[in-house]
Amino acid sequence: xxxxxxxxxxxxxxxxxxxxxxxxxxxxxxxxxxxxxxxxxxxxxxxxxxxxxxxxxxxxxxxxxxxxxxxxxxxxxxxxxxxxxxxxxxxxxxxxxxxxxxxxxxxxxxxxxxxxxxxxxxxxxxxxxxxxxxxxxxxxxxxxxxxxxxxxxxxxxxxxxxxxxxxxxxx
Numbered sequence: 292x293x294x295x296x297x298x299x300x301x302x303x304x305x306x307x308x309x310x311x312x313x314x315x316x317x318x319x320x321x322x323x324x325x326x327x328x329x330x331x332x333x334x335x336x337x338x339x340x341x342x343x344x345x346x347x348x349x350x351x352x353x354x355x356x357x358x359x360x361x362x363x364x365x366x367x368x369x370x371x372x373x374x375x376x377x378x379x380x381x382x383x384x385x386x387x388x389x390x391x392x393x394x395x396x397x398x399x400x401x402x403x404x405x406x407x408x409x410x411x412x413x414x415x416x417x418x419x420x421x422x423x424x425x426x427x428x429x430x431x432x433x434x435x436x437x438x439x440x441x442x443x444x445x446x447x448x449x450x451x452x453x454x455x456x457x458x459x460x461x462x
Contacts, residue, residue, distance in 0.1 A: 310326045
């Protein structure tokens with residue numbers, strides 16, 4: 292499991308990714324409300340698999356669902372992402388659902404290298420690369436690099452990506 296700060300930072304990167312995709316799909320709506328909704332929902336979704344487990348209605352705020360079970364289930368987040376993407380442009384809530392799913396998926400990707408793993412389909416699977424809280428900078432950096440590439444492609448039509456390729460020359 293990545294730290295809480297890492298989940299927040301990757302949630303912001305997911306917000307950039309979701310907002311870029313919503314803008315590119317033409318589902319931004321008047322005054323780009325869809326872009327704003329997808330961004331804010333993705334930021335919330337970046338920590339959602341963890342806070343959805345907490346019994347917010349009780350005084351003690353204990354977990355009402357075992358950690359990394361239903362709220363970390365990969366198929367559920369992928370299904371929400373695909374269904375909401377299909378509904379972009381048809382309903383303004385689809386942009387928010389799409390952003391929330393982007394944030395949830397980036398949360399799962401940040402938890403995946405941990406030995407505890409993530410239940411993608413049925414059983415938990417782990418990449419087993421490092422223990423909880425270690426290498427947060429790597430996870431956050433990778434999410435922001437992905438956000439930069441997607442935002443560059445959508446809003447700047449890949450100008451910076453092509454400029455980077457010009458500097459790479461095989462020896």
